[in-house]
Amino acid sequence: MVKTEALTKDYKRLRAVDALSLEVRPGEVYGLLGPNGAGKTSTLRMLATLITPTQGTAKVGGFDICTEPLEVRRNLGIVNGGMQVYERLKGREVLEFFAGFYGLAGRRFQERLEWVASLLLLEEALDKPVRKMSSGMRQKIVIARAILHQPQVLLLDEATAGLDVFARRALLDFVRTYRDLGKTLIYSTHVMSEAEEVCDRVGFLYKGRLIYEGSLQEALQEGEGSLERAFIRKVQEVVA
């Protein structure tokens, strides 16, 4: 469902993503793990067609990110930690606005709205102005916006940043639920404990390079039960 081949991104003299090749299958949560500046956000932005790769290519839902960006976007949703929705609109209005871009209107929109509201428990937020919502509720609206069109691929980039414990728990529960619907998720984070909870497979990204890839169990074995220890060991191997 998501396949990258030697995906590379340069910012002037900095190589943010270095020949990244990976594949994520339907019904799988892939953890893209690494410290800040590892290239996670650049990778997800390339997959979401927000920025263009310097080299290499990728396919999302069978569509090429360079030549078919609009098709890619139709089949993808993205949420990142800093993402917000329009403060002056009500929750329902925000979702209606974004739904329109996917051809969801009238009864179809209403059905999707009910689906997403029950999935994320946000019925009470729909008629509230976003500016009056708690940060957790806002994040739910951000997620609802990203999945309203039921994309095959969902990219989550540090999606729990700034969330309180309840909102964070709700998000992690949602990730599992969405995966169980047969969707493909890439979960990018530097918080290893979160990845241990939700990911099926993980990839360690360090200075733009994929230095390790394996199932969650394999990675935990590498770190003697700790994903964080596994990551540090792999970085040390690369540096050595």
Added chain:
Amino acid sequence: MNNALRIFGKEMRSVLRERRVLFTTLVLPILLMPFLMYGPAIFFGKVAKQTAEATHKVGVQNLPPAVLEQLKQAKLEPVPTGDPVQAVQNEVYPAAIRLEGQAFTIYGRLAGTTQSSLVVEKIENVLRNYKDTLVAQALQERGLSTDILEPVTVRVQDASRPQERAAGLFAFLIPYFLVVFILSGGQVVAIDATAGEKEKGTLEALLSVPVTLRQIVLGKLMAVLAVALASALAGVGGIVLGSTVMRGFLPKEMLENTRLVGGLSLEATGYLALLLTAVLFAAFMASLQLALGIYARTFKEGQSYMAPLLLVFIVPLLMLQFSDFLTQHSGYYLIPAFNVMLLLDGLVKGAAEPLQMLLTWLSSLVYAGLALLLAVWSFQREEVVFRN
């Protein structure tokens, strides 16, 4: 196009829910313009009237008794002083007079319109009368009539077009405030739709939907354009309100003191031409503001980018007062923005020629198109859009 309209609708909904923006762009111009038009003039008229009626002390040195008497008749109280200059500088008197030989010197504080300058004017009148009396006496002694002083008469008559005459200061005010309100009204929305979206973290979500950048920019452009034009219309509405409704409530003598009078007497085509010119200029400015706004990381940074834009256009606006010296060259009607100001000036005066309109409209359309391309190009640049 549907997607662009959807974005336009969202932007407008956001604007309409922001009372601060609504007030400053739409309500304030209507309320402010009548005050700006008549407030200072009424105030000045009142002060001038009070000054004319009140008796003011003036410092005098070496004045003949006849002049002193005439000063008293003109409600001026002469007070002998040793140093007239010092007395005025220290604000002991609003004005002073010294006679040296045959020369009278009037001292006053003449920077701007001050009470001192009004008193100086009163003294000038007194001395002019005194001089006329002396001349009349001298002529009489020689058996000559005072008519000898005016062998011919000189009369000046306004031969301008009726529309130009009717416009009065409107000829300057309408273009000035149309441009100012188009710039200031559109600015708020342009920054909010670009740097504001970046700062609030909503831009990335919008860019991730299956819509082309051209549609996104077009949607935002329509919103900036709509608010800029609404703001401009509110400003012009305020001027019209000031010239019609407000005038009805003001005492006649007060109106006589105000010089800011005028009115639009255009035909329907004239109004349409005004509107088309304003729309094209607003489209040009809105695109430019979007292109600038997307470079900014925050709303505040966006404001600092836009401020020079307003200043850039203030200079040619001020030059409009001298437009009569410039209108002979068709080339001026190709200069971005300045052409619009010249044409607006001409339209209000009823003096615009078809060639000038054609050049202005076509060139403005081209500039608006180029600015739109610049805005789309700016939105395409990753280092600009994700500069935060």
